Structures are given as C-alpha cells and as structure tokens.
Amino acid sequence: MTVPAPREGEQAAAMSLHGLIKRFDTKLAVSAVDLEVPAGSFYGLLGPNGAGKTTTLSMAVGLLRPDAGRAFLLGYDVWADPAAAKARLGVLPDGVRLFDRLTGPELLAYHGLLRGMDAATVDQRSRELLDVLELGTGNRTLVVDYSAGMRKKIGLACALLHAPRLLVLDEPFEAVDPVSAARIREILQRYVAGGGTVIFSSHVMEVVERLCSHVAIISDGVLRRHGTLASVRGDRSLEEVFVQVVGGRTSTGSELAWL
Amino acid sequence: MALTIPQRPPVSPWPFVKLKLRLIAGGLRGRPARIVLFVLGVVMAGLFAIGGYALFAVPGVVGDERAAGMLLQLGGSLLVLGWVVLPLLFFGVDESLDPARFALLPLRRRTLILGMFVAALAGLPALSTLAATLGMVSTAAALGGSGAAFAELAGVVGGLLLCVALSRAVTSAFATGLRSRRSRDLAVVLFAVVAALLGPLQLALLAGAERADWDAFAVLGDVLGWTPFAAGWSVGLDVADGRLWAVPLKLLIVAGSLAGLLWWWSATLEGAMVGAASNGSSGRTGDVGSPTGLLLGRRLPRTRFGALVARETRYWWRETRRRAALITFTVAGFFLPLSITLNGGSGGPAAAFVGLLAVLALANQFGYEGNAYAANMIIGVPGRTEIHSRAAAHATLVLPLLLLIAIAAGATGGRPEHIPGDLGLMIATYGAGLGLVLPVSVRAAFALPPSTSPFAMSSGGGMAKGLLTVGVMLGILVATAPLQILAFLLGDVWLWIGLPVGVAFGCAAYLIGSGVAGESLDRRMPEVLAAVTPGR
Known part of the structure; x- marks a missing residue:
C-alpha cells in the first residue's frame, strides 16, 4: 500500500481538536474535548458505551456540526475548508x-x-x-x-x-471474527509503518494495548487521560486504569443472589 | 437456579393501544416541529370529520330518500376506496407498532392481530372517519326513526372496521410482495388489480355525471349496497324502507369480509415479522468484468457524476421504498389519463397531474437511504452535483414513462394530435415540480423508520409526508397554472407549440430550483444527515 509522502512543512498533528462541544437536547454529549493526534501515531480512543467517542469522531470528520470548538485534519480546518481536509482522509463511520x-x-x-x-x-x-x-x-x-x-x-x-494520509475508524474490530481481525490489524500496522496515521475507537482493551502507540480515555463526554500508551498505563494494566478512570462499580457479591 | 414459567396471562388489546399512544407522545416530546405537524393533523382530521358529517346528514335534513341512498352508498364506497388508495399513494401507514418488534414476544397471532387492529383504530384517520360517517346515522334517524338509527350505527361501526382492516391488509400484502425479490412481479399485478377496481366505478361515475343520469347513479348505489363496499353504510336506509330482511344479510356481508381481511392480514404479517430474509441473490459469484464497469455499465462517463447517477438509478430499483414509489407512479400514471380520455375528457389537466405525481417520490429523497448519505459527505460531494445527479437519475427513469403515457393516452382517446401538447404539459409540470421539490427535499428531510415495509411511517411521519405532499402539489399547480391557462386559450395552436414551450418552461423551473437546492445543501449537509438518521 502506498502512502503519499508528507508535504513539506506539514504540521506534526494529524488531527487536532480544540474545545469541541456538542449538546443533544439537554444532555451534554461532548464537553470541551482537546486532543492532539501526532502524525504517524496509532491512536486508540477508549471509552464505555455512550461516552461520546462516536460523537467526537463525527465532529472531527465533518459529519456532525459542533456547537463550539474547531477541528483540524492534517492542518486543514474541517468546517472552514472541508474539501482540502476530506481529500486526505479515510473514514469508517459507526x-x-x-x-x-x-x-x-x-x-x-x-x-x-x-x-x-x-x-x-x-x-x-x-x-x-x-x-x-x-x-x-x-x-x-x-x-x-x-x-x-x-x-x-x-x-x-x-x-x-x-x-489517505489519515484513517479515522469507529469500532473497526466490533463483530469481526478473529481471522478477519488479524488481517485488518496487519493492514493497519503496515499502513502506519508506511507513514500513515490511524485513530480508532474501541472498548476492547487487548486490541488497544496490542496495537496503539497512543491512547485517550473518554467518559461522559470528557477526556480523562491521553498520551502515549506507556504514560497512560504506567505500571498497571490498561484495563485497571480504564476501570478506575471511568469509575466502574465493584461487585460486593451479594447482588443477584437469586440467580 | 429457580426457573418458573409464569402462567400465560390473558392478553387484551388495550396494552397495544396504550403502547401506541405512549409512542406518539414520546415522539412529540421536545420536538416543536412535530408538535406543529401533529396539531395540523388534528385540525385537518377535525375539518374532515365536520365536513363529512354535514355532507352525510344533508339528505336526512331535506328528507330525500333517493338522495340518501345515492349519497350514503356511493360516498361510503368512495370512503372505503380512499382507505385503500390514500395510504398506498400518499400517506403511508402509521407503523409506530412495527410487527417485527413483537416477533420475540410470546403472543398468539390472534392476540397480535387483534391488538394491532384496535391500535390502528385508535388513530386520527379512523376517528375522523367515524365522526364523518355519524352523519349517516343522523340521516337514518331523520328518515326512519330510532330503529333505523340503531341499525345504521351498527352498519357505520362495521364499515369503519372494514375500512381499517382493508387498508392494513392491502398495504401489508403489497409490502410483502415487494419485499421478496422473487415475487415482486406478483406485487405489480396485485396493485394493478387494486387500481383496476377503481376503474369501473370511476367510469360509471363519470358517465353518469356527464349525462346527469341520476337513475344510473341510484342503480349503481343499490348494487354497491350489496357489496362489502357499501353494505354497512346502507342498513339504516333498508330499515327506513321497511326492508328489515336485508339488515342481517348486509351485516353478514360486512362481518364476513372483515373476517376474511383479518385472516389475509394475519397471513402476510408473518412475513413482516420474520423480516427481509435475503434469498436467491446471496453468494452469486462469477467473473464479471471490472468494478467500474459493473457500476457504470457501458455508457455512463467514468466520472464523479456518472458514479452518482449510476448509484441513484440502481437504488430506484433495489430499495423497496423507492421501488414502491416508482411502481405506484407507473400504475397511477397510466391509469389516470386513460380513464379520463376514454370518457372523452380533456387530456390537459390529467397530463399535468401525471407530471406532478412523478415528482412526489423525490420530496423526501434523502430519507430513503437513511444515514448512508454520510458516505457522500465524508468524500465531500458538492451540493449542486448531488442534486443534479439525483434529478438526472430520476429523469432517466421517468421521462420515457411520460412519453409512453402521453402516447397511450393520445392513442386510446383517439386524438393522436394531442400527444405532443400533452407531453409538453407533462414535462413542464415535471420540471416545475423538480424545481419545487428539490429545495423542499433539502429543507424538510425526515427520517423513515428502518422497517421492512415500504409504506411504514413513524408516528407523525405519515402526517409530515401527507402535508408535504399536499403542499408540494398545491405549489406545483400554482406554478404551472399560467401554462394550463395558455394551453386552454391557445387551443389548436398549443398542439404545435406545446412541446417546445413545455420543455423550455420545465427546464427553466428545474434550473432555478436545483440551484437553490444545491446551495442550501452545501450549507446544511450535517443537518440533513441528522434529520434522516433514524432513531435520533
């Protein structure tokens, strides 16, 4: 697969989001998300169901108009100069x-x-x-x-x-059998090695841990953690960090006793 | 693990009604535009109810039994026909209770049908029909006293049940026919038969009206009174006339047809609940040339525009809603002018109406493919290209049909010299219609439910579709009125200049409308996508 060489003087960020806000009726779906995705990175966007992953990515690629904030793809403003931004972008929507x-x-x-x-x-x-x-x-x-x-x-x-220079994938591994998943992983890894940038959303820790150079954790529309995999994970497993950040409920052993 | 199997509780239809009302209320909450539509719907239903009541009560007030016989039996038959044709052509069916949603529940078919039937009765159309037909009870009371009134009340209720059951059964059967790719030809035949049922009645009505032959009307009414179409509506008059023996027979006719229709509906409902299982086409492989060749065929240009037109043309046949719209237009388009010209009527207004019918399918064109429009947005297709390609694909299907309709109408009416002029009027209306409908399709797009039935409408959606349709029709009639008048005034000259003038008028209207629509789409792409995404 050929990926065109980066242009002279292209910004380091493949995707750059500044203060994105989206409100549905009364619910604040995404509140002031700032995110920098470095060019050449394999970026995982983690979050529980309904956290705002899809909403954020939809605003970033020009499918959903944000209430406030700006989104840049490869240095082009998605909402001001959509043609230039979209020409270098590949999207797998939700x-x-x-x-x-x-x-x-x-x-x-x-x-x-x-x-x-x-x-x-x-x-x-x-x-x-x-x-x-x-x-x-x-x-x-x-x-x-x-x-x-x-x-x-x-x-x-x-x-x-x-x-494209940038791939935005929403849940690319959901409902995919192991053989196809391995094939998709292989293609994406080769694409990043060739100089492309991938950002994808998921709630499967193993996939993110195995593939990504960078991760961001989002819940309730707020960006909780982001950075390189090593800096977010520290010396724990990604799953531990994720559950702690998102605030999952711990089992006491007494509920559902009738089961 | 303690698993208890609960006793199956007796299921009444009321939960279905409550569910429907709750779905309607939920659909309205926090959506001012839908509330406005709903209120408009209530107002229109109220007007229909009052107007209908007044009309049906008139013979009682003036005490004319002959007029009562004609009005109740013929008007009632038209009402029944309306319940069949209007959902197919214009409004769709309120499917807030999608049968597929009940597939996993432990409900017996009988319970399900009864529940859905009662829920269908709890809607504006059924209520306003009931209110309108109560005028018949008032007439029966005036002519034959309380006994006749009671009989008529029973008849009216039976007639209403029949209307609702007929409408449900026909749309469900037609939808089932369209869904399976194998039997879609059967569906065409079925619809042609339904349309043909209209034929004899309309011809007789027109013939009678022309000669002011009231006797023919009276005979027709009495004949219809012994068919399911008007058996229910006429029992009160039979009592008033002293034909008591006819009452049980007619009620039996109504009950029998009602049972038959419910059985038919329940048979086709099975298919709707199982959903669109793919058949036949899956897994076909073969060496079939290049991908671009497969998409574009041999003639279309290998460009962005060519690809858009090719995809759109394929969708008119492969997507059930669009296929339904196309088939409906074809049948109605041929039938309408033929029936008028066969009666010696003027072809002009009919021609204009055909052009108008053709364009209605585009009023919610973005709703057809749900959120797939996102694919075009991600690529960044300009609004103007999008609009032109959709119109071009529709025109390549419709313009040949218009030509055929004009020829068929002219030939059967024995006036071939009118063909070019009528075709000109059709093209003018079609162009003006496009000019009006394209901007509307951008501004007033709405989501269609992801149901398997091409006639399914979410709660309030039928109202939106109906209002949109009526508004667009009025707009087109106003826009083409000058041309109609011109054609009428010019007489024979129009036969010569009709085609070029019509084409020029249509093209000009299309260019203006498509320009407005393209610019509007450029500004509103995310809003259009949000509007057509189901379940938001």
Missing part, C-alpha cells in the same frame, strides 16, 4: 453507513470515482483490496446481505481506496 444496496465491487468503484480517481486505478486497487480482504472480486452479493465482519471489511476497503 454502524458502517454505506450505500448497501450496491455490491462490493460496485461500492468500491463508486467511492473511487467520487474521489476523482481515474477508472483504471480504481479497478486495479479495488480488485487488490477485495482480494486481500477476502471479499471476492466477483462477488455479486449486495452489501446489505453481507455479514457484520464483511461489512466492516468493505467499509475499510472504501476508506483505504484513495490512499
């Missing part, structure tokens, strides 16, 4: 929002042409991605009939097709 009444090859061709790539390149890269991700180059099943794991993989293929 729930895999895709045009799922197309077949896998059709969907890749659609994404490639929308990105302004020429047809020959689109065909060549699509075949390669379908082959590597074991989706089948001649598969005429509609994406809506894919299994959950296959949907993640076709979504990832769409995000990778134009060789």
Whole structure:
C-alpha cells in the first residue's frame, strides 16, 4: 500500500481538536474535548458505551456540526475548508453507513470515482483490496446481505481506496471474527509503518494495548487521560486504569443472589 | 437456579393501544416541529370529520330518500376506496407498532392481530372517519326513526372496521410482495388489480355525471349496497324502507369480509415479522468484468457524476421504498389519463397531474437511504452535483414513462394530435415540480423508520409526508397554472407549440430550483444527515 509522502512543512498533528462541544437536547454529549493526534501515531480512543467517542469522531470528520470548538485534519480546518481536509482522509463511520444496496465491487468503484480517481486505478486497487480482504472480486452479493465482519471489511476497503494520509475508524474490530481481525490489524500496522496515521475507537482493551502507540480515555463526554500508551498505563494494566478512570462499580457479591 | 414459567396471562388489546399512544407522545416530546405537524393533523382530521358529517346528514335534513341512498352508498364506497388508495399513494401507514418488534414476544397471532387492529383504530384517520360517517346515522334517524338509527350505527361501526382492516391488509400484502425479490412481479399485478377496481366505478361515475343520469347513479348505489363496499353504510336506509330482511344479510356481508381481511392480514404479517430474509441473490459469484464497469455499465462517463447517477438509478430499483414509489407512479400514471380520455375528457389537466405525481417520490429523497448519505459527505460531494445527479437519475427513469403515457393516452382517446401538447404539459409540470421539490427535499428531510415495509411511517411521519405532499402539489399547480391557462386559450395552436414551450418552461423551473437546492445543501449537509438518521 502506498502512502503519499508528507508535504513539506506539514504540521506534526494529524488531527487536532480544540474545545469541541456538542449538546443533544439537554444532555451534554461532548464537553470541551482537546486532543492532539501526532502524525504517524496509532491512536486508540477508549471509552464505555455512550461516552461520546462516536460523537467526537463525527465532529472531527465533518459529519456532525459542533456547537463550539474547531477541528483540524492534517492542518486543514474541517468546517472552514472541508474539501482540502476530506481529500486526505479515510473514514469508517459507526454502524458502517454505506450505500448497501450496491455490491462490493460496485461500492468500491463508486467511492473511487467520487474521489476523482481515474477508472483504471480504481479497478486495479479495488480488485487488490477485495482480494486481500477476502471479499471476492466477483462477488455479486449486495452489501446489505453481507455479514457484520464483511461489512466492516468493505467499509475499510472504501476508506483505504484513495490512499489517505489519515484513517479515522469507529469500532473497526466490533463483530469481526478473529481471522478477519488479524488481517485488518496487519493492514493497519503496515499502513502506519508506511507513514500513515490511524485513530480508532474501541472498548476492547487487548486490541488497544496490542496495537496503539497512543491512547485517550473518554467518559461522559470528557477526556480523562491521553498520551502515549506507556504514560497512560504506567505500571498497571490498561484495563485497571480504564476501570478506575471511568469509575466502574465493584461487585460486593451479594447482588443477584437469586440467580 | 429457580426457573418458573409464569402462567400465560390473558392478553387484551388495550396494552397495544396504550403502547401506541405512549409512542406518539414520546415522539412529540421536545420536538416543536412535530408538535406543529401533529396539531395540523388534528385540525385537518377535525375539518374532515365536520365536513363529512354535514355532507352525510344533508339528505336526512331535506328528507330525500333517493338522495340518501345515492349519497350514503356511493360516498361510503368512495370512503372505503380512499382507505385503500390514500395510504398506498400518499400517506403511508402509521407503523409506530412495527410487527417485527413483537416477533420475540410470546403472543398468539390472534392476540397480535387483534391488538394491532384496535391500535390502528385508535388513530386520527379512523376517528375522523367515524365522526364523518355519524352523519349517516343522523340521516337514518331523520328518515326512519330510532330503529333505523340503531341499525345504521351498527352498519357505520362495521364499515369503519372494514375500512381499517382493508387498508392494513392491502398495504401489508403489497409490502410483502415487494419485499421478496422473487415475487415482486406478483406485487405489480396485485396493485394493478387494486387500481383496476377503481376503474369501473370511476367510469360509471363519470358517465353518469356527464349525462346527469341520476337513475344510473341510484342503480349503481343499490348494487354497491350489496357489496362489502357499501353494505354497512346502507342498513339504516333498508330499515327506513321497511326492508328489515336485508339488515342481517348486509351485516353478514360486512362481518364476513372483515373476517376474511383479518385472516389475509394475519397471513402476510408473518412475513413482516420474520423480516427481509435475503434469498436467491446471496453468494452469486462469477467473473464479471471490472468494478467500474459493473457500476457504470457501458455508457455512463467514468466520472464523479456518472458514479452518482449510476448509484441513484440502481437504488430506484433495489430499495423497496423507492421501488414502491416508482411502481405506484407507473400504475397511477397510466391509469389516470386513460380513464379520463376514454370518457372523452380533456387530456390537459390529467397530463399535468401525471407530471406532478412523478415528482412526489423525490420530496423526501434523502430519507430513503437513511444515514448512508454520510458516505457522500465524508468524500465531500458538492451540493449542486448531488442534486443534479439525483434529478438526472430520476429523469432517466421517468421521462420515457411520460412519453409512453402521453402516447397511450393520445392513442386510446383517439386524438393522436394531442400527444405532443400533452407531453409538453407533462414535462413542464415535471420540471416545475423538480424545481419545487428539490429545495423542499433539502429543507424538510425526515427520517423513515428502518422497517421492512415500504409504506411504514413513524408516528407523525405519515402526517409530515401527507402535508408535504399536499403542499408540494398545491405549489406545483400554482406554478404551472399560467401554462394550463395558455394551453386552454391557445387551443389548436398549443398542439404545435406545446412541446417546445413545455420543455423550455420545465427546464427553466428545474434550473432555478436545483440551484437553490444545491446551495442550501452545501450549507446544511450535517443537518440533513441528522434529520434522516433514524432513531435520533
């Protein structure tokens, strides 16, 4: 996979969020999140369900208008200069929002042409991605009939097709079988080694611990910890830190006695 | 572990009604726009109820039995037809109680059907229909005293039950037909049959009206009185006329058709509860050329615009809601002008109405694919390109249909010289409609429930769709009124200049509207996405 070389004088931060705030009705979903994602890092965004991970990432990639704050991707303001920011960005959105009444090859061709790539390149890269991700180059099943794991993989293929500088992935390993997960991990690691930046959300500690160079922990819309994996984890396991930060409830052994 | 299996409690339909009311209330909470829609819906239902009551009560007030027979039987039949056709064409079905949600609960089918049926009765359309038909009771009371009034009351209640059951059964059956890819052709036939049921009645009505032949009307009404369409509505009049023997027979007709319809509904409900299981197409593989070739075919350009148009065209056939809209338009589009020209009527207004019907499917175009629009936003497709591509895909499907409809209407009406002028009017209305509907689709997008039925509407959604539709129709009629008048005034000259003038008018309206829509979309993309995302 080829990743274009960084431009001369490109900022160190691949993604930079300043004071992002989002309110739904009366609930404060994200309150003043500041985050710097260094270029070339493998960044894990950790948090329990409903913590605001998806909301934060949606605002960062231009899908959800923030109530306040700014978001920069590779130095471009997402809300002021969306075209420049989006051209260098690949996204796997939550729930895999895709045009799922197309077949896998059709969907890749659609994404490639929308990105302004020429047809020959689109065909060549699509075949390669379908082959590597074991989706089948001649598969005429509609994406809506894919299994959950296959949907993640076709979504990832769409995000990778134009060789972006930054990948934003929402729960890329959720509902994916171990074999496909290993394949996705391998591809992402190679992508980061080639100079790309990955930021992904998850609530699976093992995956984050194994892959990431940096982590951030978010709960109730507030960024609790962030930095390199070593600095956040200290000498404990990531899971211990996470449960302590998020404030999970500890079992007394007396509840649910009727079970 | 102590597992106790609770005794199955007797289930009454009331929990379903309560659940529905609570869902409606929950849907309104904290959403001023929906509250406004809801209030508008209440007002319109109230107007319909009052107007209907007044109309049906008139024969009683003037004491005209013959008029009562015609009005109650014919008007009642039209009411029944309205309950079948309006949900299919315009409003959808309030599916706040999605049958799929009950699939895992230990409910017997009988309980489920009864509950859903009673819940369907607890809605504005059913209540306003009941209020309107109470006018029939007042007429029966005036003509035949309290005995007739009681009989008519029973008939009216039976008629209402029949209306609701018929509407549910037909939409559910049509939805089931559309859902499975194998039997979609069957669904087309089914709908054609439903539409064809309208045919004889409409023809007879028009023929009768033209000759002011009231006897024909009276005979038609009496015949309908012995069909499920009007059996319920006419029992009070039979009592007033002393035909007591007819009452049990007619009530039996109503009860029998009601039972049949509920059985039919329950049969198709099974499919709705199991959901859209994929069949047939899965796992088909084969060596089939390049990905871009698969998407674009041979003719479309290998560009951003080409890809957008190709995806949109595929969606008109592969997505059930859109397919339903397209099929409905095709059937209605052919049927309407044919029935009018066969009666020797003028083709102009019918032509304009066909162009208008075509465009209605785009009023909530962003709602069709749910949050998949996010994919285009991430890539950053400009609003203008998005709008033009969607209109282009729709036009490639609709314009050939309009041509066929114009030819068919002109040929069967025996006036082929009117074909170009009618086609011009259709294209003008279609263009003006696009110009109006495209900005509306950006400003007034709303989420459709992720249900398997193409007619499903969330609570309040049916009202939104209906109001949107009526508003857009009025707007288009106003916008094309000058052209209609021109066509009427010019007479034979219009036959020659109709097509070019219509095309020019349509193109101009489209360019203005699409420009407005494109700019508006550029500013509002995140808002549109939020509006069409289900469950927010």
